[in-house]
Amino acid sequence: MATGKRGLPPKSEGRGDFSAVQPDPSQVGGVAEAPFLRLPDPTTLFTDRAARFDELAADHPLGAYLGFLATIVRAQAACVAALPAPAPVPADSVSLRTGQGLPPIACDQIAGNADFAATLEWLLQTLDLTAAPEQARATLAGLRAMAPADRVLLAADIIEGSYAAELVAESLFLAAALQVHLARLAITIDATAITPPAGSTCPVCGGAPVASLVVGWSPANKARYCACGLCGTLWNYVRIKCTVCAETQGIKYFTLADSDAPASDAPDEPATIGVETCGACASYIKHMQQHADERMDPFADDIASFALDLLAREQSFRRGGINPLFLSF
Ligand SMILES: [Zn+2]
Ligand SMILES: [Zn+2]
The missing domain is CATH 3.90.1670.10 (FdhE-like domain)
Known part of the structure; x- marks a missing residue:
């Protein structure tokens, strides 16, 4: 997997500047909360x-x-x-x-x-x-x-x-x-x-998530977001919670490094991309540590990590998100 091994041009200016399209983050004890939405x-x-x-x-x-x-x-x-x-x-x-x-x-x-x-x-x-x-x-x-x-x-x-x-x-x-x-x-x-959705679909267009990201931008550092497969909105989503059935028990994570070992219970493994699996509904979604590599893209990195899909399927998990650019997989 490519994780910062080649030099890309710097991110376009303004990528991290979403203040104009975000509700004002509430302040709790002087610390800004992660915004619910990133349009x-x-x-x-x-x-x-x-x-x-x-x-x-x-x-x-x-x-x-x-x-x-x-x-x-x-x-x-x-x-x-x-x-x-x-x-x-x-x-x-x-x-x-x-x-x-x-x-x-x-x-x-x-x-x-x-x-x-x-x-x-x-x-x-x-x-x-x-x-x-x-x-x-x-x-x-x-x-x-x-x-x-x-x-x-x-x-x-x-x-x-x-x-x-x-x-x-x-x-x-x-x-x-x-x-x-x-x-x-x-x-x-x-x-x-825009209000938080009752389920786990995009609060802006109702699309399914393509992947989930642990982001690195302020004021949401290390917060988890689901990425919409259609409109591109990111919405805040509780960690260690299935994005299909919302179950919080029986959630496990694995990366390619774990492929010969039992799944880990720890969501913060050093690999920049892994899989979150749900024991309740047998679904999985890619889980990307974007804070460790800001160039990670939920669509491109999802497809490039297809080896993880193979491993998840070997373990009888079905894909929980939809990547419209990779439907045939
Ligand atoms: Zn959407
Ligand atoms: Zn589930």
């Missing part, structure tokens, strides 16, 4: 992620696929720069949904939404997959030929959590467009209106 910064989210994919692709068994995804993520970054910001989620819609305990972004911000249709169209038409495998080029050509309204409806299914088995290849491109649109939409919402 994404679309201007740096995809450029940083593409750099991480590029870094991890070198000398990796999945290097070709990681490099292919770097191409897609760079197109996502270019899309953010090229298209005007989407129209904000109407305040009355936000208050209506949050008043019912629901995330403010819903399927109806996708289906029939002209800004999302434009984002999807731009990505599909701009992506240059000349160096990609023939299957990927054929999938892209098929989506380009599809009626825009039809492919928007397919994408709307994804935000509902429905990934059709026969559309796994298409879902990669549809989810890429969703990630761009939803990250930009998320920052139009007044973060103070």
